[in-house]
Amino acid sequence: MSDTNKVKFGLKNVHFAVGELQQDGSATFQKPVRWPGGVSLSLEAQGDINKFRADDIDFYVSQSNNGYQGDYESAKIPETFKKDVLGEVEDENGVVVEVSDAPTKIFALLFEFMGDKHATRHVMYNCTSSRPSVAGQTTGETIEPQTETASLTASTIWNAALKKNIVKARCAQGDAAYDTWFDNVYIPGAPITPTATRTVTQNLTDVTSSFTGNSVADGEAFTATLTAESGMTIGTVTVTMGGTDISETAWDETTGTVTIISVSGDVVITASAS
Secondary structure, three states: OOOOOOOOOOEEEEEEEEEEEOOOOOEEEOOOEEOOOEEEEEEEEOOOEEEEEEOOEEEEEEEOOOOEEEEEEEOOOOHHHHHHOOOOEEOOOOOEEOOOOOOOOOEEEEEEEOOOOOOOEEEEEEEEEOOOOOOOOOOOOOOOOOOEEEEEEEOOEEEOOOOEEEOEEEEOOOOOOOOOOOOOOOOOOOOOOOOOEEEEEEEEEOEEEOOOOOEEEOOOOEEEEEEEOOOOOEEEEEEEEOOEEOHHHHEEOOOOEEEEOOOOOOEEEEEEEO
8 A cells, every 4th residue: 555645634733933034045943933723724836837849849847946825724813923923013001003014024834734644744934924804793693713814925045954945844753853843943954952851840748630741841831730639628839930930820729720831941839738
C-alpha cells in the first residue's frame, strides 16, 4: 500500500510569528504565538508557466514561483495579531484603535493538518495580511458563530544556508525539528534548540491534583484541579513560578483550579485541607 498522503483535513496548531526583513532579503522572526480557532486555510500557488516552442514541441518549460495567496478563516482574529502585525494601537484607556496609515509587519504562519497521515507541520514565510472585514448579524432563535477571515499572501525570504529564496517548509513526525516546530520559526541551516522544560512540584496535604506529571514544556499552558479529601476543605493555596508568587492570578478558589497561561519558570504549588 502506498505511503503517500491522500487527504488532509482538520486544521490545527495555527501560530503566527512577527518577522522583520533584513537588507539581504533574509528575515528574523519572534517566538510564534498561538492563533486559536482555526476553521479553514486555502492558499493557491502564484506564478506563471512559460513555454518555448521548438521542433513543434514544448522545447523548454519554466515556471516562476511567486509564493501563495488565499484566505485563513478563524473563529476570531487575535488582538495581538491586530496590534503586532496590522499596526492597531491601544490608547491609555485600553481602547484599540485602527490607524489608517499604520505600518504593517510581515509574519510567518505555522500550522498542521490533523488528517495528514504523517501529521505534517508547515511554515509559510514572509506572509502579509489584509485587514479583516467587519460583519455581524442579530441573534435569532439559534446562535450561529460568526468567523473572521484574513486574506494572506506568502512570499519569499533569502536563506543563506541553501543560497536560495525560500517560500515555505514542512516537517513530518520523526524529523529532528518536529517536536520544536512551534517553539521557533524553522530556518534552514539554523541550529535546532531543544524544548526547555520546567519542573512542577506539588506540596499537597490531604489534597489531590489532576496533574500527575513533574514537568511542563517552557511556554506551554498549565492547569491542575485540586480536590480536598472527603469531608475536608482546601485552605490557602500558594502558587509560585520562577520563585515569584503568582497565586492571585493562577489560583481560582471557585473552580479549585490552578491555571497558568504560559509557563516561564519552575512551578511550585502548595496546598492543604482541613
